[in-house]
Amino acid sequence: MPRISESTVRRLSHYYRVLEEVAAEGKRMISSRRLAEREGITSAQVRKDLSYFGSFGRRGLGYSVPHLREEIGAILGLDRRWRVAVVGAGNIGSALLAYGGFARQGFDVVAVFDQDARRIGQRAGELEVLDIGRLAETAAEMSIEVGVIATPARSAQAVADALVAAGVRGILNFAPRKLFVPDDVALRSVDMTMEFESLSFALTQARAPRRRRTPRDTA
Amino acid sequence: MPRISESTVRRLSHYYRVLEEVAAEGKRMISSRRLAEREGITSAQVRKDLSYFGSFGRRGLGYSVPHLREEIGAILGLDRRWRVAVVGAGNIGSALLAYGGFARQGFDVVAVFDQDARRIGQRAGELEVLDIGRLAETAAEMSIEVGVIATPARSAQAVADALVAAGVRGILNFAPRKLFVPDDVALRSVDMTMEFESLSFALTQARAPRRRRTPRDTA
DNA sequence: TGTTGTGAAGGCGTTCACAGCC
């Protein structure tokens, strides 16, 4: 199996989502073309992405919806759960806890840490906010596997280091700063500042209005 | 000027951030090498990115920190403000309003819409939640330029269509769904579901622990 | 005829390497 690119993984998420919708509609089979058009990409891309992991389709017929859904679920590791600690119980941390999307994706938040003495000991959802000073030991004790960083940028790298020391295997970073971690620790970042600035750039550069729709798969 | 890639824009955000830090430290000049190492990329990449927009450096000396900061700020359009409407006053919408990062990036939230009759008329931050049914007319009246979609996935495309009809020039989408908009409307998406699944994939695939650090710029 | 799976071609972004300037 070749190295899988980040964009392929992101598209697998899309396919999975489409397959869930299509399964709910009761459809049994789907072609790469239909799978592609809902996401604005080409059918060849879909087939290429899937081919990295196996031959899931049948020529002339397409892909079995329930079968492909199960295969992609397994590839993405959605068939298992992870023990998560959220670090930072401020705006972003609290929103993430209230959000609830974690559980649906297999991530169980079992601990919340904060630095602020006034916040420690308080409730955050169903959990008690713990002292960030004891992150490394506590996280190890609690067998935390994934850390979510929702602290200010300036403390993000230190928190990441503590999480790594505590033995986490993955980190999801919401602080607007590039983090360095050992390469056996999975790292994903959601940088809202960057999205805002990217939108600002696009708005600023925008010229020559055309009012044409994004092209879809025509193959 | 060639077409600017999304990754170049994202790096410009990084450079801007580093320049703010370095300016705070009082440094006057910075080399592409130093600018690069804080972000884990190569110095050649920095110079190439900047060269798309002009020649901001001086051979043998590097870049003037305040000057480059101003140039990149202008490129990213951070020197102007945008009138924003947030659509969806649930978990994500409320978190975004409380977050406060908007204002810092030049985005002023001047309206909030929701579909839920119980939510309409209530306060969300300093604003009154308006009826989403009147989105198109109200947004046009209020000269909304940017829409933030924080609704469930199923209504996201309809909201996007309404925002476009109301004349917005940009959309920031937090709903986990691919949106189609005319190509003179700027669109950026933050898809947390996808980040979770991407992390899940990386965790699942992880093999052969090596405990080696991410390589930095060695040029 | 319809659709997959895939080698080959193409396009785009990154890295190299060096001329040019301080």
Place this chain on the structure above:
DNA sequence: GGCTGTGAACGCCTTCACAACA
């Protein structure tokens, strides 16, 4: 000597196009 700006080389991802199969 130090550092930028950039054409050329490289490598990766996407798209093409078609053989294989239902």
